[in-house]
Amino acid sequence: MPDPSAAPRHEALVEELRTVRERGLLRLRDVPLPALAAAATAAGLPVGDDMLPSSILRLIGDVVERLDGSLATATAYTLGVAPGTRDWTAHDRRRRAAQVYGVSVERFRKSHERMLLDNAAQEILAFCATETVEPRAAAPAGGTPAVFALPGRDRARRQGSLTLLCRPVETLRAIDVVVSSENVYLQMSKMYQSSLSGTLRNAAARRDEAGALTDDVLQRELQEWLDRRGRSGGAVAPGTVVPTGPGELASQGVRRIYHAAVAIPRPHSYGYVIEPGGVVRAVHQVFTLMRKEREQHEPPLRSVCLPLFGAGRGGLSVDTSWSYLWAALEGELSHRDVPDVYLVTHREEARRTVADALRGLGAVEQVDPASAGNGPAQ
Secondary structure: OOOOOOOOOOOHHHHHHHHHHHHHHHHHHOOOHHHHHHHHHHHOOOOOOOOOOHHHHHHHHHHOOOOOHHHHHHHHHHHHOOOOOOOOOOHHHHHHHHHHHOHHHHHHHHHHHHHHHHHHHHHHHHHHHOOOOOOOOOOOOOOEEEEEEEEOHHHHHHHEEEEEEEOHHHHOOOOOOOEEEOOOOOOOOOOOOOHHHHHHHHOOOOOOOOOOOOEEEEHHHHHHHHOOOOOOOOOOOOOOOEOOOOOHHHHHHHOOEEEEEEEOOOOOOOEEEEEEHHHHHHHHHHHHHHHHHHHHHHOOOOOEEEEEOOOOOOOHHHHHHHHHHHHHHHHHHHOOOOOEEEEEEEOOHHHHHHHHHHHHOEEEEOOHHHEEEEOOOO
């Protein structure tokens, strides 16, 4: 395990990024990459138990997200984090990256590629330095959910209860509806990005036996929804919720993905504005839509998992995100037909913050045998 306090050297990162380029992301499991492992650890990503390859993918994806224009596109192709390129040969990725700059493959190899890898290493160091201010704790792979019964509710029927899950969202199982946070243009994050939207998009996508992308299920269905309403390219109102199928997440018992449009892009920047009214409307719409769709499924939909809206790229603190969410959730939990409600975060410090807030509301943590797994009892 690398020392989190020891920043990797720039030269070592460049050399290991060259290895990633040559071997591809699918062939890293048995390759020693101490500099990238140290960088992943510094960024709060897990590196043990065969998690290093996926953490390197997330790290590189986050770094590419900080770039823009041709530099971002060519870097994504070079390192294999562009959608559908993970299984491409090094030669094919180099050729496609060269096309981005309109140069020959040989010229790209001798000049542009070196520049890209050098810049990527520098961006990794900068990214890790930023992330160490508020590191992302690795979520426990199978931590027991914490069930909180709220005061004045019927605990026997679990009305008014909220279950906290601390785990990667792509590992959720047996939860009927998973809610994703989207921008108001309903353009999901890229698959290689570690955001909630990008992670769900990647997990739901269909691929062939070689791992090549064959159906970008969630974004395709969102685009179809926009096209049917003549809204392609335009923004929807903050708080709009659009349902799609689960794609490959169906194999984990997920039956619907609800896309909540709450993030408003800031002009001329990469940030977002998250308005409290948009979050409140989105939460109400999630429960309204679920009540509408409930009986259309067999068995009926009976569990929903919400995120902390805006606590990632939205720039909100966990406290602020929770206050926006609770403003709507409190009323929904009082309904007689409330489903089983889950809240997921991959960060342990976020889970603790929400747990403390619930205790401050008088909620009592319970041991719930039915929730000892990943989702509701079957």
